[in-house]
Amino acid sequence: MERVKNFDLSRTSVRELNQFLHHDLNAEHTDQVEILHPDGAHSIAAGVNAPVHIHVRGHAGYFVAGMNQQADVTIHGNVGWSIAENMMSGRVHVKGHASESAGASAHGGLLIIDGDASSRCAISLKGGEIVVGGSVGHFSAFMAQAGTLVVCGDSGPNLGDSLYEAVIYVRGKIHSLGADAQEEPMGHADYDAVGRLLNAAGMEYDPKDFKRVASARKLYHWNSEVHQEY
Amino acid sequence: MSERLHYEESASFNRDTLHYIRQAAEFGLYEIRGMGAKRKVPTFDDLVLLTASASRYPLEGYREKCSSKTVLGTRFAKKPIELDIPITIAGMSFGSLSANVKEALGRAASEMGTSTTTGDGGMTPEERQSSKTLVYQCLPSRYGFNPDDVRKADAIEVVIGQGAKPGGGGMLLGQKVSPRVASMRTLPPGIDQRSACRHPDWTGPDDLKIKLEELREITDWQVPIYIKMGATRVREDVKLAVKAGADVVVIDGMQGGTAATQQVYIEHAGIPTLAALPLAVEALEEMDVFGEVQLIISGGIRSGADVAKALALGADAVSIGQGILIALGCNSSTYVQNGEPHDAKEGYAKLGTGPGFCHHCHTGQCPVGITTQDPVLEKRLTPEVGANWVKNYLQVLNMEVTTLARACGKSDVHHMEREDLVALTVEAAAMAKVPLAGTNWIPGRP
Numbered sequence: 236m237e238r239v240k241n242f243d244l245s246r247t248s249v250r251e252l253n254q255f256l257h258h259d260l261n262a263e264h265t266d267q268v269e270i271l272h273p274d275g276a277h278s279i280a281a282g283v284n285a286p287v288h289i290h291v292r293g294h295a296g297y298f299v300a301g302m303n304q305q306a307d308v309t310i311h312g313n314v315g316w317s318i319a320e321n322m323m324s325g326r327v328h329v330k331g332h333a334s335e336s337a338g339a340s341a342h343g344g345l346l347i348i349d350g351d352a353s354s355r356c357a358i359s360l361k362g363g364e365i366v367v368g369g370s371v372g373h374f375s376a377f378m379a380q381a382g383t384l385v386v387c388g389d390s391g392p393n394l395g396d397s398l399y400e401a402v403i404y405v406r407g408k409i410h411s412l413g414a415d416a417q418e419e420p421m422g423h424a425d426y427d428a429v430g431r432l433l434n435a436a437g438m439e440y441d442p443k444d445f446k447r448v449a450s451a452r453k454l455y456h457w458n459s460e461v462h463q464e465y
Numbered sequence: 466m467s468e469r470l471h472y473e474e475s476a477s478f479n480r481d482t483l484h485y486i487r488q489a490a491e492f493g494l495y496e497i498r499g500m501g502a503k504r505k506v507p508t509f510d511d512l513v514l515l516t517a518s519a520s521r522y523p524l525e526g527y528r529e530k531c532s533s534k535t536v537l538g539t540r541f542a543k544k545p546i547e548l549d550i551p552i553t554i555a556g557m558s559f560g561s562l563s564a565n566v567k568e569a570l571g572r573a574a575s576e577m578g579t580s581t582t583t584g585d586g587g588m589t590p591e592e593r594q595s596s597k598t599l600v601y602q603c604l605p606s607r608y609g610f611n612p613d614d615v616r617k618a619d620a621i622e623v624v625i626g627q628g629a630k631p632g633g634g635g636m637l638l639g640q641k642v643s644p645r646v647a648s649m650r651t652l653p654p655g656i657d658q659r660s661a662c663r664h665p666d667w668t669g670p671d672d673l674k675i676k677l678e679e680l681r682e683i684t685d686w687q688v689p690i691y692i693k694m695g696a697t698r699v700r701e702d703v704k705l706a707v708k709a710g711a712d713v714v715v716i717d718g719m720q721g722g723t724a725a726t727q728q729v730y731i732e733h734a735g736i737p738t739l740a741a742l743p744l745a746v747e748a749l750e751e752m753d754v755f756g757e758v759q760l761i762i763s764g765g766i767r768s769g770a771d772v773a774k775a776l777a778l779g780a781d782a783v784s785i786g787q788g789i790l791i792a793l794g795c796n797s798s799t800y801v802q803n804g805e806p807h808d809a810k811e812g813y814a815k816l817g818t819g820p821g822f823c824h825h826c827h828t829g830q831c832p833v834g835i836t837t838q839d840p841v842l843e844k845r846l847t848p849e850v851g852a853n854w855v856k857n858y859l860q861v862l863n864m865e866v867t868t869l870a871r872a873c874g875k876s877d878v879h880h881m882e883r884e885d886l887v888a889l890t891v892e893a894a895a896m897a898k899v900p901l902a903g904t905n906w907i908p909g910r911p
Contacts, residue, residue, distance in 0.1 A: 253682045277675050282612055282683030297672070298679040302612040316675075317666035323611060339665035340607040342651070359607055359665040361651040378661055380651045397659075399652060455656040456639060457494060 237266040245272040256283045280308055300327045319346045322363055338365045347436040357384040360401050366436035376403050385432050387440055398450035404429050406445050417451040499826025501629055501722040506737040509771040511893030512886050516872035524871035531867040532877045535782050537759045538689020538712040546620050549578025550863040555763055555786035556602045558584025560637050560646040561724030563843040564591055566835050569851030571595030577859045585635040587649045588614040606660035608650035622691040628721025628764040630730040631695025635660030641829035643838040670705040677710045691715050696741030703748035713759045716745045720765025722787040725827030738764035740896035746779035769865020777881035792858035793835050793851050796823050800833040800845040809833050
């Protein structure tokens with residue numbers, strides 16, 4: 236039987252919540268945590284390392300589920316900057332929109348944003364997977380090193396600037412590509428990857444509608460031909 | 466016209482400038498190199514201590530105790546850092562340095578009761594195991610940054626910038642991006658790695674405050690959080706770091722070193738360490754947090770005299786990078802392998818330089834096995850040998866600091882004060898804000 240623990244952030248501090256999530260889940264045999272009245276609070280469920288289900292019932296602030304490991308976190312609202320930054324594993328689902336730097340530097344895990352993400356979504360991505368139901372803002376996937384960003388809507392300017400080995404899939408319009416990013420043909424592996432991630436995110440789009448963006452790898456070594464890109 | 470004038474060198478277009486222009490014309494790329502600024506700037510050498518005489522009495526050098534205990538991170542952290550000496554080892558990455566060197570630094574620091582610091586590239590198990598007190602850097606690149614290592618850290622240092630390249634990102638050229646380094650950084654091996662100069666998940670000081678709160682939440686408010694910055698607009702930057710909630714502020718002057726960056730940064734960005742330190746102290750005093758927020762100064766600190774003067778000017782501790790590398794044998798004409806000295810000059814010659822002049826850390830071909838990932842070269846410095854040299858160096862620095870503190874009549878190195886200093890040059894007096902020797906005059910003061 237699932238054991239549920241409630242935290243009302245209009246009465247309890249984020250510190251008390253996180254202390255519980257870090258140290259007391261096992262002692263109280265908690266499987267699910269309900270967080271009420273988040274009211275834009277920051278750092279909710281930051282640093283969790285346990286296979287627990289966490290529901291944030293409302294809008295939350297910056298760094299929600301920061302550095303997440305194992306936890307399955309659902310935010311029933313919008314979130315501020317840097318949702319699931321540096322996530323290592325687990326799953327974070329934003330039912331609304333996300334502000335800047337969503338999934339920044341995520342090493343692993345799956346971040347799902349049903350609505351739009353703002354600028355620099357997937358910046359510095361290091362292996363995590365991100366699915367955005369709406370559109371992403373400028374400089375998304377900037378210097379993304381590994382992992383996958385799927386955008387079901389449009390992308391803003393300079394998508395994938397200075398990409399390394401991460402791959403981006405966009406269903407809608409790409410305003411512009413950043414330095415060293417290039418559009419490439421979709422292959423079977425790409426259709427499979429997009430289909431798998433859409434399925435995991437519960438989004439019903441046809442993978443054949445997506446474009447692939449990856450690194451041209453012209454910035455991998457210093458050379459005078461591309462000096463303007465530095 | 467006399468014959469002499471046929472060979473008169475231009476001050477504006479001297480041989481260095483001619484070489485620079487010709488290199489630019491030939492290659493179309495700027496120069497990248499390691500180490501710090503080589504230009505002459507006012508330094509701690511331009512200050513002297515007013516040790517005791519009739520108006521002050523000294524402590525006995527060999528009989529009376531002088532404490533050098535240093536506590537960092539007392540503002541918010543539940544577990545402040547407690548060090549035996551006021552000298553810490555600066556952040557230098559695994560990648561720029563070999564794993565042997567990182568282990569040597571940890572061993573030496575532990576033996577001397579001080580801390581060492583990770584760098585742009587993450588924490589290696591050898592480093593964690595060998596370091597009793599390890600500061601874990603949170604850099605813009607976030608290479609290898611992960612919550613497991615965050616929880617293992619004794620302090621976290623959020624790096625906004627460094628003195629060698631304030632405003633610029635890190636760099637590690639492909640020859641040093643070995644499979645292990647690449648794996649830690651989630652990069653393809655062998656590529657020229659360019660780190661970001663801005664953090665990915667926050668931008669301005671208001672965001673930084675929230676970022677620090679997140680790190681504190683993740684670490685349950687246990688460990689201190691440092692903020693490290695290159696010395697540029699020091700007064701404003703220190704105040705913003707304090708406002709953001711730093712326990713410790715680290716200011717790195719322009720003489721600070723790097724493993725690789727554009728030469729134009731090294732020589733033309735930032736202000737000297739001597740000028741930066743008093744500005745940082747004033748900022749803390751103006752915010753009424755001097756002593757509550759600790760201050761670490763770095764950038765070209767070399768000797769116990771430098772450390773003593775920095776403490777007298779108001780620093781709580783210093784951090785050393787290049788001096789540590791020199792102690793490890795950087796720029797030495799020999800290296801020690803299997804207990805025997807070997808000539809390293811051929812290695813320097815291959816780099817087009819010689820011992821005493823080398824700044825080719827970026828090439829990964831360090832002739833003495835320090836700034837390399839080459840499996841042959843890195844054997845030229847073992848952790849045992851390196852740790853002993855660094856320990857000895859730190860020991861000498863601390864002995865010199867306590868010697869000077871006793872001579873100033875202080876039983877604690879942290880009791881040295883600005884009034885114990887005078888300057889030998891007008892420039893140093895103006896920067897350090899201490900009187901010119903033999904006068905009561907501080908330039909810029911009424």
